[in-house]
Amino acid sequence: xxxxxxxxxxxxxxxxxxxxxxxxxxxxxxxxxxxxxxxxxxxxxxxxxxxxxxxxxxxxxxxxxxxxxxxxxxxxxxxxxxxxxxxxxxxxxxxxxxxxxxxxxxxxxxxxxxxxxxxxxxxxxxxxxxxxxxxxxxxxxxxxxxxxxxxxxxxxxxxxxxxxxxxxxxxxxxxxxxxxxxxxxxxxxxxxxxxxxxxxxxxxxxxxxxxxxxxxxxxxxxxxxxxxxxxxxxxxxxxxxxxxxxxxxxxxxxxxxxxxxxxxxxxxxxxxxxxxxxxxxxxxxxxxxxxxxxxxxxxxxxxxxxxxxxxxxxxxxxxxxxxxxxxxxxxxxxxxxxxxxxxxxxxxxxxxxxxxxxxxxxxxxxxxxxxxxxxxxxxxxxxxxxxxxxxxxxxxxxxxxxxxxxxxxxxxxxxxxxxxxxxxxxxxxxxxxxxxxxxxxxxxxxxxxxxxxxxxxxxxxxxxxxxxxxxxxxxxxxxxxxxx
Amino acid sequence: xxxxxxxxxxxxxxxxxxxxxxxxxxxxxxxxxxxxxxxxxxxxxxxxxxxxxxxxxxxxxxxxxxxxxxxxxxxxxxxxxxxxxxxxxxxxxxxxxxxxxxxxxxxxxxxxxxxxxxxxxxxxxxxxxxxxxxxxxxxxxxxxxxxxxxxxxxxxxxxxxxxxxxxxxxxxxxxxxxxxxxxxxxxxxxxxxxxxxxxxxxxxxxxxxxxxxxxxxxxxxxxxxxxxxxxxxxxxxxxxxxxxxxxxxxxxxxxxxxxxxxxxxxxxxxxxxxxxxxxxxxxxxxxxxxxxxxxxxxxxxxxxxxxxxxxxxxxxxxxx
Numbered sequence: 001x002x003x004x005x006x007x008x009x010x011x012x013x014x015x016x017x018x019x020x021x022x023x024x025x026x027x028x029x030x031x032x033x034x035x036x037x038x039x040x041x042x043x044x045x046x047x048x049x050x051x052x053x054x055x056x057x058x059x060x061x062x063x064x065x066x067x068x069x070x071x072x073x074x075x076x077x078x079x080x081x082x083x084x085x086x087x088x089x090x091x092x093x094x095x096x097x098x099x100x101x102x103x104x105x106x107x108x109x110x111x112x113x114x115x116x117x118x119x120x121x122x123x124x125x126x127x128x129x130x131x132x133x134x135x136x137x138x139x140x141x142x143x144x145x146x147x148x149x150x151x152x153x154x155x156x157x158x159x160x161x162x163x164x165x166x167x168x169x170x171x172x173x174x175x176x177x178x179x180x181x182x183x184x185x186x187x188x189x190x191x192x193x194x195x196x197x198x199x200x201x202x203x204x205x206x207x208x209x210x211x212x213x214x215x216x217x218x219x220x221x222x223x224x225x226x227x228x229x230x231x232x233x234x235x236x237x238x239x240x241x242x243x244x245x246x247x248x249x250x251x252x253x254x255x256x257x258x259x260x261x262x263x264x265x266x267x268x269x270x271x272x273x274x275x276x277x278x279x280x281x282x283x284x285x286x287x288x289x290x291x292x293x294x295x296x297x298x299x300x301x302x303x304x305x306x307x308x309x310x311x312x313x314x315x316x317x318x319x320x321x322x323x324x325x326x327x328x329x330x331x332x333x334x335x336x337x338x339x340x341x342x343x344x345x346x347x348x349x350x351x352x353x354x355x356x357x358x359x360x361x362x363x364x365x366x367x368x369x370x371x372x373x374x375x376x377x378x379x380x381x382x383x384x385x386x387x388x389x390x391x392x393x394x395x396x397x398x399x400x401x402x403x404x405x406x407x408x409x410x411x412x413x414x415x416x417x418x419x420x421x422x423x424x425x426x427x428x429x430x431x432x433x434x435x436x437x438x439x440x441x442x443x444x445x446x447x448x449x450x451x452x453x454x455x456x457x458x459x460x461x462x463x464x465x466x467x468x469x470x471x472x473x474x475x476x477x478x479x480x481x482x483x484x
Numbered sequence: 485x486x487x488x489x490x491x492x493x494x495x496x497x498x499x500x501x502x503x504x505x506x507x508x509x510x511x512x513x514x515x516x517x518x519x520x521x522x523x524x525x526x527x528x529x530x531x532x533x534x535x536x537x538x539x540x541x542x543x544x545x546x547x548x549x550x551x552x553x554x555x556x557x558x559x560x561x562x563x564x565x566x567x568x569x570x571x572x573x574x575x576x577x578x579x580x581x582x583x584x585x586x587x588x589x590x591x592x593x594x595x596x597x598x599x600x601x602x603x604x605x606x607x608x609x610x611x612x613x614x615x616x617x618x619x620x621x622x623x624x625x626x627x628x629x630x631x632x633x634x635x636x637x638x639x640x641x642x643x644x645x646x647x648x649x650x651x652x653x654x655x656x657x658x659x660x661x662x663x664x665x666x667x668x669x670x671x672x673x674x675x676x677x678x679x680x681x682x683x684x685x686x687x688x689x690x691x692x693x694x695x696x697x698x699x700x701x702x703x704x705x706x707x708x709x710x711x712x713x714x715x716x717x718x719x720x721x722x723x724x725x726x727x728x729x730x731x732x733x734x735x736x737x738x739x740x741x742x743x744x745x746x747x748x749x750x751x752x753x754x755x756x757x758x759x760x761x762x763x764x765x766x767x768x769x770x771x772x773x774x775x776x777x778x779x780x781x782x783x784x785x786x787x788x789x790x791x792x793x794x795x796x797x798x799x800x801x802x803x804x
Binding site: 037378379380381383384385387388390391392393395396399403406407 | 535536537551554555556557558559561562563564565566567568569570578579581582607621625
């Protein structure tokens with residue numbers, strides 16, 4: 001396949017994945033909305049877990065099946081498309097649920113009640129083309145504009161984001177031997193291609209990414225918004241449709257999380273005796289932890305500042321997010337080029353380029369997560385708890401701190417932990433930018449994975465993937481000891 | 485007068501389009517103070533500054549709240565500010581001083597008709613119940629000052645008086661001061677000693693409730709505490725037969741509209757509204773019309789009836 005064909009193939013695949021993810025996201029969101037609160041929380045968790053499962057784990061687990069499909073490229077493509085779709089559908093659902101909307105559900109319903117007066121659906125949509133003046137009431141009340149101001153914008157933004165993530169996907173494509181522009185580019189770069197040539201190869205991907213990002217940002221910021229959308233009212237979804245969505249959620253969890261985890265655990269169980277040998281990776285694990293912590297701390301700090309900005313400064317913060325949204329591969333190449341400039345060359349082959357790249361990669365997620373946590377945080381309830389901490393009586397002050405931890409602390413810690421995990425599990429930027437003396441463990445494992453699945457490798461994968469959770473447990477334990 | 489609880493010096497809070505608070509300078513005194521204003525006047529913004537929920541974009545807010553209670557300040561925010569993971573009883577237990585009686589929480593819930601909801605979490609309560617729980621939590625916190633933002637919003641009108649009595653009793657027991665926001669003049673007249681009136685983010689009036697009710701300086705001030713008759717000296721002479729040096733306010737209960745066959749004032753229309761009635765009269769001698777509000781004895785005025793207007797009670801509320 002030529003690079004042009006790779007790009008065309010990736011575009012078509014990303015289009016299909018994005019459309020499928022948005023459609024399934026709509027169904028999942030409606031099904032969850034129709035469930036009682038506790039069940040809804042469980043379903044959200046089940047739905048999001050496949051996205052949070054490290055992509056390398058999924059790719060490693062399914063690579064054995066992919067290699068058996070080597071003579072059936074179409075089936076291999078289908079498997080890859082399915083896995084990416086299962087991983088990215090939660091992103092679409094989350095965007096559909098939380099994307100800021102200009103219109104409340106009540107306002108949308110009020111507009112629907114005017115349906116008969118507006119004429120038929122086709123007549124209503126025709127209003128857009130027939131009336132030239134944007135001030136004309138018929139134009140302002142056209143269903144197309146209403147749709148764009150209500151649910152339509154969230155659909156479009158969800159589509160754009162999922163499309164970008166699917167279009168720039170590299171890790172799984174590489175492990176499943178899928179022809180893709182990202183794999184071609186990465187292999188060429190790893191094979192010693194000159195950086196300028198690599199950047200020329202990446203230019204179409206970069207342009208597509210920038211164009212779509214521009215569209216997404218335009219959709220998000222050109223219309224008035226009324227903030228983060230609250231939980232939707234209970235939908236009247238039929239039992240059969242809800243059962244189908246339930247089946248999808250279970251299947252997604254099984255395929256994208258449980259089965260890969262089982263395959264690794266099963267292999268690790270066979271290779272338990274080799275556990276001491278994984279100590280050889282201690283240096284790489286430590287490097288990954290350091291990079292993950294540094295990038296998470298920087299991104300978190302920048303997101304805290306970004307959330308406080310307004311006006312032009314807010315636009316600068318949004319612009320800082322753009323490199324991260326272009327994908328790890330394009331970003332890593334750009335950072336590599338940047339640190340080969342005369343003024344910055346001294347920092348080349350140091351941890352700085354990788355920390356910068358990981359920070360920029362994590363920044364959009366950090367900002368979105370921080371905004372979500374801020375928007376969902378009950379501000380008045382938090383302040384009511386904070387007032388208690390000013391008490392001269394220790395019982396009241398302690399009670400206030402406990403409530404504050406529940407309302408704010410846990411959410412912030414969860415954001416920080418997620419950022420650390422994303423930084424820790426990054427492969428693409430690490431492979432391109434890690435200093436020669438500090439190779440992150442994920443890159444080392446990725447190289448081993450090309451030689452197939454073995455018990456020893458599964459044990460290493462298990463240990464490597466357990467590290468963030470062990471660290472988190474350690475942090476909680478010491479936190480509890482310190483708090484008494 | 486004892487030292488003020490808060491001093492605001494030219495405090496401003498930016499808003500979208502126009503400021504939410506615009507250069508407000510005032511002192512909040514101990515006792516019961518109402519913050520009065522229509523929707524969007526800046527009541528919530530002022531209270532948010534007092535409790536430190538927001539900081540002024542310009543100016544200063546200096547707290548001088550005494551430290552003689554377990555908490556200096558506690559708050560009933562507009563949205564309730566309840567903790568989603570705690571039951572109603574747990575809300576109260578968490579803020580109670582260790583020295584407080586164990587049965588105090590249930591007793592407080594009972595007095596605000598929430599005892600049956602003691603084990604319910606906020607998402608299982610109605611809007612009115614949430615508002616009452618937020619008040620109950622503040623009352624149980626041993627705070628030197630309670631700041632309540634429209635404390636009984638969404639509560640049945642018929643029960644509000646009983647709940648205010650609970651608040652009154654509690655602050656009398658604990659010696660706490662109370663600052664509350666409301667748009668209801670009745671609540672100000674019944675509960676507050678002092679009042680702060682806001683309009684479009686600006687301070688309109690700060691002083692005693694009695695002064696605002698009986699001696700407002702402008703029609704705008706007069707309107708803060710409900711309907712009134714604002715008359716210039718000429719109008720007072722024409723309609724009431726009184727000599728006044730300056731325009732002044734006559735409250736509905738100060739004005740009597742009584743039938744009088746020989747009068748040149750003729751009722752054009754009359755609307756009975758319960759405790760207040762509205763009457764439109766024509767002065768045949770000068771051909772002028774005017775609307776008056778008064779306290780009716782009954783729905784007795786009819787169009788075409790000749791009447792006389794008299795002032796019944798003076799500025800101090802005593803009968804003349």
